[in-house]
Amino acid sequence: MKILMIEDNNSVSAMMAMFFKKEQWEATFAYDGEEGVEKFSEANGDYDIILLDLNLPKKDGMQVAADIRRESPTIPIIMLTARDSESDQVLGLEMGADDYVTKPFSPITLIARIKALHRRIQLSQISDDTESESSEYDVQTDHFKLNSKTREAYINDQLIEDLTPKEFDLLKTMAMKPKQVFTREQLLQLVWNYEFYGDERTVDAHIKKLRQKIEKAGPKVIQTVWGVGYKFDDSDAGE
Template sequence: MADAHTPPAAPAEASTPAAPRQQTIALVDDDRNILTTVSIGLQAEGFATRVYTDGEAALKALLENPPDLAIFDIKMPRMDGLHLLKALREKSSLPVIFLTSRDEEPDEALGLAMGADDYITKPFSQRLLVARIRAILRRSDLARTAPEDTSHADLPEPVVRGRLQLDPARHQVTWDGKPVSLTVTEFLILEAMALRPGVVKSRNQLMDAAYSEDVYVDDRTIDSHIKRLRRKFRAVDPEFGAIDTLYGAGYAFTDG
């Protein structure tokens, strides 16, 4: 009987790297022309987009199915962008960019103080908007996009200072083992202080750590972020006092 013939094994196919996950941007504006223009432009840059013309409907959707970043107009009926941000920040640290008109500068400052990550003034260039989006997404390192294996040498190491632990690779913060939810901007401000405990960081140094160089914020914005940081930590520890104010100089983290 003839020997059974085993066909030669087929050559192994070269593995193809997995395509990067498409990032999603949510747009909230009552101006349908702006929604259409910006959405088409972002899709051409490789982003997926979702659009909402109503703040109340957007809030529900943003909480139930979070995108990677959201862009809010300020002046909208029913729920304007500021109220939308305030409601969102009660439950989410989703990165947010405001689109504002030139006559809304007080709203710009208020929006940043409330936890927005950036603002862009109308009329704006699509190129500038995309650059700002990419900068915030690079900074955010959201937990859902971080690699599961944290043993890689190129991943930033967690920062441990006393009862504080920050994990930049997963954008996670704990105090005494209890999670504290921070926005991208709040995280970067805290990280800048915690990396050198006891060293006073001026407001300008904290601005440089938290914002791209073409974003201007004033001292009051940094002060507002510090107040929000203290409030969030005191929600898990009423005795929290690890962020010191040195009047006229800046702020320091002192639990290191």
């Protein structure tokens, strides 16, 4: 695995370098936001996962995430933050992070989160390739279609642009069972595929960002079922 860690604390970076070496992962380190964006661009985004500190000199983690997302909408990002407020964590997820870890953290816990996210993406890609062999689209209705092999989704033939890996998986999970109501706990288990410490804000933040991207291309198809969760329903998308 190739990792880019953007972290201004030298002690944290040095500690994680030892753990990455033990896992036989190739790690690149940047120590401020500008350097992080430069190294990502220089490598043409050739990383499996980005570890991104929220509090960085020269350019903060939120802006770095936005810059990276413009270059690569699908690169997995785990945000590292010493801030423990709900608004900071949700904002990080809304800026495109797939996961977050609050400092101080256990290196073993971070390694586990990296493996879980990477494993989820690999399994999704294998599943996507298998499912796409028999049909161009995994989900296709009068108004919506989704292709797992190309990781593209369309609403009324308009591409839903810049979906992150988690946003695509979230959309696919719900679209595969239209009108079924999913609780936040179910979506955490199905999409994140590991215990997310019961943090339902993760789902809400991703749903919010996903809706914004869908509604740029077409009507609202992800609906809130108050007191329960969310559902996908495109039956009125043509109106």
